[in-house]
Structures are given as structure tokens and as C-alpha cells.
Amino acid sequence: LKDFTSRKELLEKDRGTLLLLKEALDVKTGIPLVLVGEYLNTIRNSCNNLLNIAYKGKFYIDFEISDRDFSISVFKNGTKTANDIKECSQGEISLVKTSLSLGIIAQAIKSVDKQFNIVYLDEIDAEFDSTNRLLFLDILEEQLNALNSNQCFIITHNDCFFNNEAALVLLNGANVDINDEEFMDNKDIIFKV
Numbered sequence: 609l610k611d612f613t614s615r616k617e618l619l620e621k622d623r624g625t626l627l628l629l630k631e632a633l634d635v636k637t638g639i640p641l642v643l644v645g646e647y648l649n650t651i652r653n654s655c656n657n658l659l660n661i662a663y664k665g666k667f668y669i670d671f672e673i674s675d676r677d678f679s680i681s682v683f684k685n686g687t688k689t690a691n692d693i694k695e696c697s698q699g700e701i702s703l704v705k706t707s708l709s710l711g712i713i714a715q716a717i718k719s720v721d722k723q724f725n726i727v728y729l730d731e732i733d734a735e736f737d738s739t740n741r742l743l744f745l746d747i748l749e750e751q752l753n754a755l756n757s758n759q760c761f762i763i764t765h766n767d768c769f770f771n772n773e774a775a776l777v778l779l780n781g782a783n784v785d786i787n788d789e790e791f792m793d794n795k796d797i798i799f800k801v
Contacts, residue, residue, distance in 0.1 A: 627775040647721065648673075654711035655704070661750050662703055662743040669693065669704060680704065700737040708742055709749045717755055727752065734764075745772070 648671055656668045672679045672691070682690040682700070690696055693704050713727060729748075733741050752760055761777075773794040778784055780801050786792060 651708065651715055654714050655707040656735060658707040658710060658747045658751060659703065660745050662740075667700070684745060698735065699740045700801040703740055703747070706732055707747060710747065714751065714755055717757075725739050727755070729760065730763045732762070 648672075652669065652671055654692070659667055666685050668682050668683050670683065672681050679692040681688055682693055682696055682704075693701055696704070709732070733744055736744055748760065775796045775798045776784065776787075777798060778800040786797065
């Protein structure tokens with residue numbers, strides 16, 4: 609009885625600290641809620657601003673967070689149409705993933721020295737069909753302007769850049785005809801191996 613009484617006193621003494629830790633880690637009231645408000649909401653808003661370019665305000669997302677799940681609900685024309693982005697088309701999923709990635713990049717750039725805001729994207733457009741690829745370029749241009757980014761390096765195997773202005777870095781084995789005057793009209797070779 610003496611031993612149990614002693615242990616009970618120790619537990620009651622620690623109860624306040626343990627309760628404080630539990631409340632701090634609670635998804636609905638503690639530190640995670642602060643992170644959602646300060647970090648995830650900024651990323652969600654940035655993502656939705658970019659999706660607005662592609663969908664003219666008719667498609668946006670929201671984060672649903674509980675102590676067990678994290679999902680991205682989808683709204684079309686102001687109505688919730690999917691409990692999670694996984695229920696959407698591949699094109700919609702790709703644009704949301706890309707917009708979220710650019711939102712995260714924007715958040716990261718805001719927290720560091722803006723002198724080095726060069727964006728590097730490796731085959732980010734691989735999943736897009738031709739329509740979504742053009743929407744992606746609109747989204748990317750808007751985000752680069754918002755970040756005041758002067759440079760963006762995109763590694764791609766898609767041929768949509770053939771009609772667009774670009775600075776080219778030509779590596780060994782590059783399949784680019786630099787003698788094609790029509791193609792090279794809006795291109796600039798900045799480096800060639």
C-alpha cells in the first residue's frame with residue numbers, strides 16, 4: 609500500500625506535464641492546428657490561386673485533417689465533389705500535385721534568402737496530356753512571376769517547348785536540330801556540350 613501510494617503521488621505530480629504534452633500534440637487544438645493555420649493554409653491558398661488560372665475559379669481544394677487522416681477534398685463550382693483528390697481524374701490529380709509542389713516551393717523561398725529563387729523542375733510535366741501541359745505552363749509562369757524568379761530549369765522529354773521561347777542547354781545526345789531556322793527563331797543556346 610505504501611509503494612502504491614508513493615507511485616500514485618509521482619503520477620499525480622507528472623499528470624500536469626503529461627496533460628500539457630497531450631494537449632499540445634492534439635490535432636484539433638494543439639501545435640498541429642497552429643501548423644495548419646500558419647503553414648498548410650498558406651500552401652493551400654497558393655495552390656488554389658494557381659488552380660484558379662487553370663480552372664477559372666471552378667475547381668479548388670481544401671485540406672481535411674483529423675487525428676487519423678489527411679485528405680484533400682475537391683470542390684467544383686462551389687460544391688464538394690470528392691472527399692479526396694484520389695477520386696479525381698488523372699489530369700486533375702496532376703495539376704493539383706503540381707500546384708501543391710509550386711505552393712510548397714513558394715513557401716520555402718519566402719523563408720530563405722530571395723537572392724537564390726531559381727526553380728528546378730525535373731519531368732514535372734510527364735503526366736500531363738497536351739491540354740493540361742498548356743495549363744501547367746500558364747500556372748508555372750504565374751508562380752514564377754509571383755516568386756520574382758528570373759530562372760526556371762525544366763527537364764522534360766515533351767515536345768511542347770518546340771513552339772515556345774526557351775533558352776537551351778544541349779547535352780550529349782540531345783535531339784535538337786539547331787540548323788532548323790524556324791525552330792531556332794525563339795530559342796537561345798546558352799550551353800552546349
